[in-house]
Amino acid sequence: MRRTVIIGDIHGCFDELVGLLEKVELAEDDLLVSVGDLVDRGPKPLDVVNLFRGRPNSVAVMGNHERKHVRGIYSYAQEITRLQAGDGYADMVEWMRTLPYYFENDHVRVVHAGLVPGIPLADQREEILCGSTRGERELQTLFPDSFWHDHYTDAKPIVFGHHVTGPEPLIRDNRILGLDTGACHGGVLTALSLPDFMIHSVPARADHWSQVRDQWQLPVLKTKPWHDYTWPELAREITRFSPTSDAPTTAWLTAVEQWSTDLRSMLPALVTAAHTTATRLDTDRLQQHPAAPYLFQARRNRLDLSSLTEQCTTPRKTIALATALQLNVPEFPR
Structure with a gap:
């Protein structure tokens, strides 16, 4: 049976991604979906992007980190990724421009950060879907005392990342699933396979962001x-x-x-x-x-x-x- 395999925030953790796909036993006809944030903070962002670009039956939705690169908004993490990618950076960003802000099939809906319940995906604001600073503020205004997914009542499952849920994914009624388990911070990288609703995970090999931040500080400073x-x-x-x-x-x-x-x-x-x-x-x-x-x-x-x-x-x-x-x-x- 062809599966849909959804991966939480990868953030350049390529080795963990490869290990997770081996554990999932990803088949050629399985659909591979990323919730976004393929890059930044980890050691191998270009390798992660190239895996999704080069593999048929693969989809990545736009995360707030991809959006920063597309819009030319560079904080420390984006400056590091630009250096890590080297000559491949411009081409990588052009590919990022093509990413959709959501994905939906018969089994599931996937966004990076959130949505406003009751509004069709096609009518959602991009800032909210990808979790930009403005989008986060809008959700906080709409739901000041709760999370947006507390108000999600549709039968079709919604899968997202963006906010680290801890060492375990957020799973509620097999309808609301948050898969960012902090791989780049030394947590775990998590996948969900559908329609069997199986959770798979591998531990991070290191606190990558801490190491990458220290390793690339001087090279980034020299570009200022x-x-x-x-x-x-x-x-x-x-x-x-x-x-x-x-x-x-x-x-x-x-x-x-x-x-x-x-x-x-x-x-x-x-x-x-x-x-x-x-x-x-x-x-x-x-x-x-x-x-x-x-x-x-x-x-x-x-x-x-x-x-x-x-x-x-x-x-x-x-x-x-x-x-x-x-x-x-x-x-x-x-």
């Missing part, structure tokens, strides 16, 4: 736009990450802080160099100079440390002026 932060923004980023960083990351952030300090300490020398250059060049050569706006200010005695500080508000602007005035600049930490 340090050259384009304003000086206060740069200082805030260093302060934000320093307390939670491991030794290599702390050392790198210290080097970035020193780089920032060295750049800002160049401002008096830049003022002097601008005045010297403005005095040395005639007007035609001054107009052609890459630092012309600053040089004309210097010629008119309108460039001092205070005014230059107001203009060189980022490392990039400071480096550009120093380079134009042929001054050596400190190298950004590798």
Whole structure:
């Protein structure tokens, strides 16, 4: 008999997914369905996506984590996934754009996060189905003292993920089934097979999110736009990450802080160099100079440390002026 096998939130836990499918004894003609959140927090998000993309008879619904990638909303977890996926990231996101917000067949309805009972799936708001922040707020407004599924009365089972239920799935009357059992946090990965209503699970091999977060912190930090932060923004980023960083990351952030300090300490020398250059060049050569706006200010005695500080508000602007005035600049930490 052809089964429908529904998997809870996978979050990049590819090895656990493979182990679970082996335990389920997934057949070629079985329909494999993901409740969404294939990616983020785990070690192998691209492998998980490629399994669903490459296997016939497979469906994944849009989770809030896929939606973040599709909409270009990057928090720490999404930045890590982007680096993990490497050259495959853009293609992965294009595939995510095609994901449906719900799935339904003769046996079951599947959404990632929730729905408003009594409204057909096709008329549900996408934000609610996938569990975006706005969708969560809307459900809380509608059901301030209960869960949305407390009000679900249809006979057809509804399966969802999104909220970790603990080490065991949420099962109520074989109609309401929550399958997010926290695999990426060291819990278990859970599957439901239908129509036999069998629960299958495998334990996580590690607290993946804790490990991935530490492993990828420095690579993610190195992708941040340090050259384009304003000086206060740069200082805030260093302060934000320093307390939670491991030794290599702390050392790198210290080097970035020193780089920032060295750049800002160049401002008096830049003022002097601008005045010297403005005095040395005639007007035609001054107009052609890459630092012309600053040089004309210097010629008119309108460039001092205070005014230059107001203009060189980022490392990039400071480096550009120093380079134009042929001054050596400190190298950004590798």
